[in-house]
Ligand SMILES: Nc1ncnc2c1ncn2[C@@H]1O[C@H](COP(=O)(O)OP(=O)(O)O)[C@@H](O)[C@H]1O
């Protein structure tokens with residue numbers, strides 16, 4: 139019989155800190171071997187496509203003891219073509235097979251069972267309490283935002299599987315995102331939430347706290363706690379429901395079905411324009427001259443070539459892709475840049491009871507931190523949203539059915555246009571007036587998406603790939 143039965147646990151606050159020198163779990167070599175087998179199956183692990191030859195355990199920080207389970211924070215690196223990539227994992231060690239955590243079991247080392255400890259409600263409860271109390275464990279600091287009210291009376295639950303990080307929801311009050319892939323320094327998600335909160339934005343969740351620790355000698359964000367929007371709906375779920383409604387009504391146009399999404403797309407365009415205005419005020423703006431625009435397009439060509447080197451569907455299209463980018467290369471300078479969201483899509487939008495909220499300001503997880511924190515054209519975010527409308531329209535398949543494909547394009551065009559109308563109404567700048575540059579950003583994003591799907595969801599690869607083909611053939615004209 140194991141000792142992990144529910145109801146047999148100390149309170150969430152019963153964390154007992156151990157000396158960092160003390161070894162809490164199985165040996166590092168055994169853990170590294172286990173991780174090499176376990177990691178490729180994890181959604182948040184970005185290097186699935188590459189043979190995982192070695193895992194190096196970089197640090198182990200004891201977090202505490204929960205019943206007989208000991209928990210530590212483990213930082214490890216995996217090799218990748220661009221250099222070692224650092225990841226964060228919270229490992230629980232149980233003396234017996236932990237049935238409660240069988241679904242997140244990492245494996246057995248030296249007679250101890252390792253599991254993903256963020257799924258242990260005692261651990262997630264203690265973490266929340268530690269943030270509220272401003273506790274430090276070894277080098278790890280749990281820090282509440284000044285003036286934040288943190289409700290520690292509710293238990294934590296890890297949500298969903300389709301994510302780059304791991305998020306724990308506490309009742310209907312807060313959500314803790316534990317960053318899986320780490321780079322030394324301040325995570326833009328925390329930085330931007332704080333800045334938008336200070337700007338009084340109504341489109342973000344309030345920042346409540348962070349977990350920080352040193353990585354390569356730099357103070358690094360390990361996790362971000364924000365308010366939770368209860369009773370909200372994800373933009374992606376709403377948009378795909380609207381597409382389903384349309385497909386179910388064979389005789390009706392997108393503007394005639396009950397589930398028409400265009401009014402929401404317009405509001406979403408307004409919300410994004412307001413967020414961009416707040417970001418410009420908070421972090422400032424700059425302007426790219428013609429040479430810098432050419433440099434930007436050159437970097438898009440270079441990343442397409444990098445993707446083409448390992449994703450055959452893009453490799454085959456590289457000559458046409460270069461030609462398509464050269465169309466934007468001739469665009470004039472005078473392009474405004476500022477801090478942006480960086481990975482904007484319908485899945486990063488929540489329809490709350492009062493309007494649209496934007497989440498996940500981390501940028502594209504595969505890009506270096508310096509790039510994610512740099513200033514970019516807001517067209518990059520707009521292109522992300524336009525791509526997402528195309529994704530929503532086409533994700534249900536049926537592209538081989540010409541009627542389905544036609545109607546999907548009709549839905550996408552209607553909602554893309556409503557979004558641009560909303561954006562223009564607030565900003566005074568219609569993104570469609572920047573046609574060739576906007577098309578270049580869309581192409582860049584679609585190529586990123588092909589690479590992303592190739593690594594994470596191969597059956598989805600045709601969705602962005604058909605957009606790449608359309609964009610190189612039409613230059614973005616609908
Ligand atoms: N403040 C919030 N309120 C309600 N749900 C949220 C909130 N923040 C995130 N979520 C939910 O958690 C999911 C993952 O959050 P996200 O920040 O996008 O993490 P990841 O970087 O792992 O993708 C979102 O898709 C959304 O459903």
Ligand SMILES: O=P(O)(O)O[C@H]1O[C@H](CO)[C@@H](O[C@H]2O[C@H](CO)[C@@H](O)[C@H](O)[C@H]2O)[C@H](O)[C@H]1O
Nearest residue numbers: 300301302481483484485502525526529587590
């Ligand atoms: O995990 P993140 O939220 O950081 O973002 C990554 O995963 C997204 C998918 O979960 C991916 O988005 C792509 O798929 C979406 C539908 O699931 C679609 O709405 C987006 O337009 C499309 O880009 C995102 O690109 C990736 O960075």
